[in-house]
Amino acid sequence: MSVKAKKHLGQHFLKDELIAQKIADSLTENGYKNVLEIGPGMGVLTKYLLKKNLKTYVIEIDTESVDYLKAHYLNLADRIISKDFLKINLTDYFDDEPIAIIGNFPYNISSQIVFKTLENRDQIPEFSGMFQKEVAMRIAEKEGSKTYGILSVLTQAFYNVEYLFTVPPTVFNPPPKVDSGVIRLIRKKNYTLPVDEKLFYKVVKTAFNQRRKTLRNSLKTLNLSDNLREDTIFAKRPEQLSVTEFINLTAKIEKDAI
Numbered sequence: 001m002s003v004k005a006k007k008h009l010g011q012h013f014l015k016d017e018l019i020a021q022k023i024a025d026s027l028t029e030n031g032y033k034n035v036l037e038i039g040p041g042m043g044v045l046t047k048y049l050l051k052k053n054l055k056t057y058v059i060e061i062d063t064e065s066v067d068y069l070k071a072h073y074l075n076l077a078d079r080i081i082s083k084d085f086l087k088i089n090l091t092d093y094f095d096d097e098p099i100a101i102i103g104n105f106p107y108n109i110s111s112q113i114v115f116k117t118l119e120n121r122d123q124i125p126e127f128s129g130m131f132q133k134e135v136a137m138r139i140a141e142k143e144g145s146k147t148y149g150i151l152s153v154l155t156q157a158f159y160n161v162e163y164l165f166t167v168p169p170t171v172f173n174p175p176p177k178v179d180s181g182v183i184r185l186i187r188k189k190n191y192t193l194p195v196d197e198k199l200f201y202k203v204v205k206t207a208f209n210q211r212r213k214t215l216r217n218s219l220k221t222l223n224l225s226d227n228l229r230e231d232t233i234f235a236k237r238p239e240q241l242s243v244t245e246f247i248n249l250t251a252k253i254e255k256d257a258i
């Protein structure tokens with residue numbers, strides 16, 4: 001018995017054991033005892049997680065995959081969460097214990113998985129896994145590049161990001177249309193922003209929503225004072241600003257509002 005891939009669930013099962021092992025081994029095992037795998041499918045990656053000195057949990061939306069896992073991984077049975085990752089509260093399953101997140105993720109919900117991780121960063125010291133290559137690169141990208149954007153800035157405000165390796169479509173069943181990339185996020189020592197977080201998100205999103213405009217134009221809707229808008233930083237475009245500069249910009253806007 002095996003699971004027939006369902007496209008609407010982003011199912012591309014990994015065939016290559018070596019790559020599954022490499023993804024599992026990307027975990028540093030530093031600062032947590034639990035790992036939660038998102039979308040285990042038939043467990044190709046899970047198998048290598050179970051060999052580690054960690055308590056492995058999996059969350060899978062597809063009941064057919066859940067049945068498969070229950071039948072084939074008896075020692076995992078009471079740690080299979082048959083739910084949609086995007087809809088659960090992590091604290092319902094892990095209290096406030098730290099957990100690492102890992103997966104060969106469903107690509108149709110890549111950004112949402114990252115955003116949920118950022119929201120729950122107090123509990124997630126590490127995050128590692130596979131996305132479509134373009135998304136993996138975007139998360140890791142530094143300023144000055146066309147692909148540097150909202151995902152890059154927000155993720156790197158809280159995590160150090162490493163792009164680890166690229167994976168070709170041929171090692172999946174069915175093969176996706178694009179290359180894939182594996183990245184690792186390690187939470188920064190200081191992951192509390194010195195500015196209002198909501199405002200920071202708003203500044204980053206508003207600026208990149210019109211990424212070809214200067215900040216002076218794209219941030220008009222934030223009703224900044226004429227005085228502040230004279231600041232030279234407003235002559236820049238969002239892709240020219242480092243994460244630290246976005247934080248400094250938010251601090252200036254925060255002061256402006258007082």
Ligand code: SAH
Pocket residue numbers: 009010011012013014015038039040041042043044045059060061062065083084085086103104105106107109
């Ligand atoms: N890890 C497996 C499967 C990867 S495919 C492998 O490498 O072979 C992505 C998996 O994510 C599928 O099993 C799919 O059912 C599951 N999935 C899709 N959306 C999900 C969601 N919202 N929550 C949890 N799992 C999800």
